[in-house]
Amino acid sequence: MAVCVAVIAKENYPLYIRSVPTENELKFHYMVHTSLDVVDEKISAMGKALVDQRELYLGLLYPTEDYKVYGYVTNSRVKFVMVVDSSNTALRDNEIRSMFRKLHSSYTDVMCNPFYNPGDCIQSRAFDSMVTSMMIQVC
């Protein structure tokens, strides 16, 4: 269902980005990159809210003709961006939310790896397979 999943560091560089192989990868790079503007904007708007009340899910960042871009931000300002096909109407907000939550927990697992340096690209196989499962599902 997801066509592209990206994890972006606090400093706005990609830690992980993967898209369906059939499509032009660069297109998604551009898409995720530009979506960061919206993410930044949403985060700065949200900044005043109390930390514990903060909603991590940012919702739809922006729709394009073919895709919808969703965002999610952790408390440590690591961003998850997911691009889904607009034609897939089965996906509701709730599904997207749960997908992000899954992504978040998997990311937490990656961070728990003592051999992982925060800030490095994510090369975890477990994370990879989880993302793969999210991309194949329902499609």
Place this chain on the structure above:
Amino acid sequence: MSVPDYMQCAEDHQTLLVVVQPVGIISEENFFRIYKRISSVSQISVRDSQRVLYIRYRHHYPPENNEWGDFQTHRKVVGLITITDCFSAKDWPQTFEKFHVQKEIYGSTLYDSRLFVFGLQGEITEQPRTDVAFYPNYEDCETVEKRIEDFIESLFIVLESKRLDRATDKSGDKIPLLCVPFEKKDFVGLDTDSSVLLGLKRHYKKRCQGRMRKHVGDLCLQAGMLQDSLVHYHMSVELLRSVNDFLWLGAALEGLCSASVIYHYPAGTGGKTGARRCQGSSLPAEAANRHRPGAQEVLIDPGALTTNGINPDTSAEIGRAKNCLSPEDIIDKYKEAISYYSKYKNAGVIELEACVKAVRVLAIQKRSMEASEFLQNAVYINLRQLSEEEKIQRYSILSELYELIGFHRKSAFFKRVAAMQCVAPSISEPGWRACYKLLLETLPGYSLSLDPKDFNKGTHRGWAAVQMRLLHELVYASRRMGNPALSVRHLSFLLQTMLDFLSDQEKKDVTQSLENYTSKCPGTMELITLPDGLVLPPVPFTKLPIVRRVKLLNLPASLRPQKIKSLLNQNVSTKSPFIYSPIIAHNRGEERNKKIDFQWVQGDVCEVQLMVYNPMPFELRVENMGLLTSGVEFESLPAALSLPAESGLYPVTLVGVPQTTGTITVNGYHTTVFGVFSDCLLDNLPGIKTSGSTVEVIPALPRLQISTSLPRSAHSLQPSSGDEISTNVSVQLYNGETQQLVIKLENIGMEPLEKLEVTSKILTTKEKLYGDFLSWKLEETVAQFPLQPGKVATFIVNIKVKLDFSCQENLLQDLSDDGISVSGFPLCSPFRQVVRPRAESKPVNPPEGSKPGDPSHVKNKASLRHGDVSEMGTPACVLRASAQPPLRKTLHTLEAILNFKYSGGPGHVEGYYRNLSLGLHVEVEPSVFFTRVSTLPATSTRQCHLLLDVFNSTEHELTVSARSNEELVLHAGECQRMAIQVDKFNFESFPASPGEKGQFASSEQLEEERQEARGLEINSKLDVRWRIPSLKRTGEASVEGLLNQLVLEHLQLAPLQWDVLVDGQPCDCEAAACRVGDPVRLEVRLTNRSPRSVGPFALTVVPFQDHQNGVHNYDLHNAVSFVGSSTFYLDAVQPLGQSACLGALLFLYTGDFFLHIRFHEDSRSKELPPSWFCLPSVHVRALEAQA
């Protein structure tokens, strides 16, 4: 209307549109000069009122846009200014005609027009005309501004009259229907008067009213009556909403928004115009005041409101700021307006412009999210087929707007799209320059700087894929622009910074194209400055290859300069009275960190080792790789290298020659890779290991090269005590051989060699070495100094090997079972303890004679004695050894180092010298061995025979000689006995110097020393030499090592010297003659040389006859008779004393008689060694009595 004006902003609604156009031939420069002056008059305060008029100038305006003038009056061209050149009166009519033609184009909407004529002089100019102004030239036209002001005032008069005319239109029911161009055909044939349906008619009327209200609102806004316009817009919205006239409803709403924006944001929303408006802007409160008069004007004419059928209720709201929309409402209304516009395909431009205006407002309100929604919408507004230029414009403006709301990434994205549009394949003349410029502008959006220094901080973190794409595009654009230097720079940057992200194939492709570019334009280290001021810093290839470690190498040991240690320590110069102070020590430590504590020498090749790594998947050719240094003039000798693909760490040595002295710092290195020159500074390299990069260069020193007469050896000496040997020579010598080593010293440096010192060091060896191993005379060589460069001096060293000639222990063991006692093994041998007692148990005591009960002894001794006797006088007696011992051929090696300390030139003045070491490796083959050493008493007690069993361990025939006597020939592996007659030694005379060394040396050492000295003495007397005739080699053999205490004792003159005198003649070796019947006087004399008194002794003379067949006949009572007693008594003899006793013998028969003088058992002092009682045996030949 098809051409959108992306620059529009909300406050443009209050402006009057004036078109300024050239007519005829007029240079662009002149036109724009005037245009600029005209457009400076953009704001006019109208006389007699506080209203302000805003003018918008355009030099180009599509007439079809003008057709929308009724819809929104600010789109209507109300003024035309024409600028023209005219130099002669003849042309004037023509010019004027052109002006009229120009007027026709916008004729329907123009309020007024002006013609500015430049260059014309004469009578025509005299005519006063309002619509034409004459100026002699472009410089002399101060009144242009004034003219424009007048012109604008005239425009205002028309506008005001129109406004009043429309607002107070008394035409009642007959309000004309205002239409937009595409509506016109819809209303054709619609008879509004005779419409059948009353409802339709009312509907139509309302529509007319609503549209007119909106129009009046526009006019009010333009005329500077903001509050009035708000009222009108509100009414219009009400009216139009009721009749679902959506397009105009949208326009009314937008008007409302515009007016509100103008009210709220007097500084303007369009960035560019903002500055211009500043002068007119003031606080909102003030602005409200300013506009109030306009509102009052409406109040003056209340009938205008009522007569038009407008709800009088609205008048209650007049003058209240409530009419004005709140900032939030503005956005809502904009949204609404845009949603109405979007219902009409033909109103796309209006919708687009509304979006842009809304975004500008939102940007001011800092509501980026909503602004982005408007922009998102604007992106999807589909206008008719746009030209490429329009597309570029559209994308650029989108990019600008995104930038405005802080969406830098989005902005960069659109800018890039615009750039790509510039060079779209459909364009016949691609604008590479524009494309490149736009691409450069996108760099910040992709957080990419073109300074490679920003990438030195650890791993690159960014959107590599996107950035790489952008760099590729920059490269391509710059290439197409025809600026290869620029594309080389960009491509180098791409390769340097994105190396980690390039795939193998991409790496190949990029380097391939880089090489193609650099073949035309090599990459340099210079800054590239672009026309717009952007500076592209140079890109050094610090990753091609990657340098991991930089190490300055010391000079090779033979060239390393050393400081002559002076008594004045350098610490003295630190001006501290303390020998040691922690502060000074600390400082020195710091200095040491920076500076490497070795020196380089001026004029000598110095090396720096780099550990490099090739990250590329193919072979990397690095050319012209050299050092970058500072501090000292340095001639770098560049190297070219070729690194294999994905090489591991690879050592590369860069060399150079310092030309002056001082402190040199290695700052970095330069390379040429793929045709790009790079200067890589060490400071900028990440993750580099360096052990300091500063070193001192000392003045030049000479260089010495050594060549020897001996072959070089591959065998290197064990590096003991840190000596590094430059040359090794080896030689094979037989033990005892002497060889001359000729050393040629060549000065291969540039400085004269002035000083030379030679020392030698023998590496510790287990072997005991006798004599001087190496000896030389330096004086002859030094006489040739100073040695100029290129000159050669010779130096001769004598190598003499003299190892132990005693046989090895295993050999000894084999031979020791032999009857003869064996001696001559090394003193330190553990075997000694075993052998000693045996040697003592079988004391060699030849003078004592053998006891009859010891047959083996008897046999051996007898045969010896026999030979001895038979060949009396010959020094050597030969005994072929019965057994050939299986000798292992063991090689001994001797190693020594010759050190040449030399100096000269300026370096010598500074107190430096160089040390060159020559390693000498000598393999010593055994030549001869002395397997056994023993002594035999000679006939004289003053002499003795030294018996040496000589074993030839070589594979050649060998001759041995001693004391220049005849030679003994030994075949290979043969062992022969050699007897040398030697005078006994009086050792007491020389070694006794215990006083000197007694304090230091233990008695054992003393004893050893003494023994050595004795050995030396003996050896010099013996002078044993060997010769191998087949090899023509000669040498000495030394017995020093094999003389033991026992042998030495035998060789020593006994302290008790016994002399036997027969007939007063000393009888030692020769037979004394006497006559039968005559008594023979026999005197035994004792001289005591020992330090103590000896005696008394009793001696018995026993005569016997030797039958020469092993039988001694002692039964001679009938043949010999004693005169007196046969026993002598000697009194005790004091040291240095002498004593004698006399007797006589009478021989009764002729014959050879021997006298054996024997001590009485009890009289011999047990404490004295037996060799002290060595009396010569007396041989008396009794002859026939002479008758």
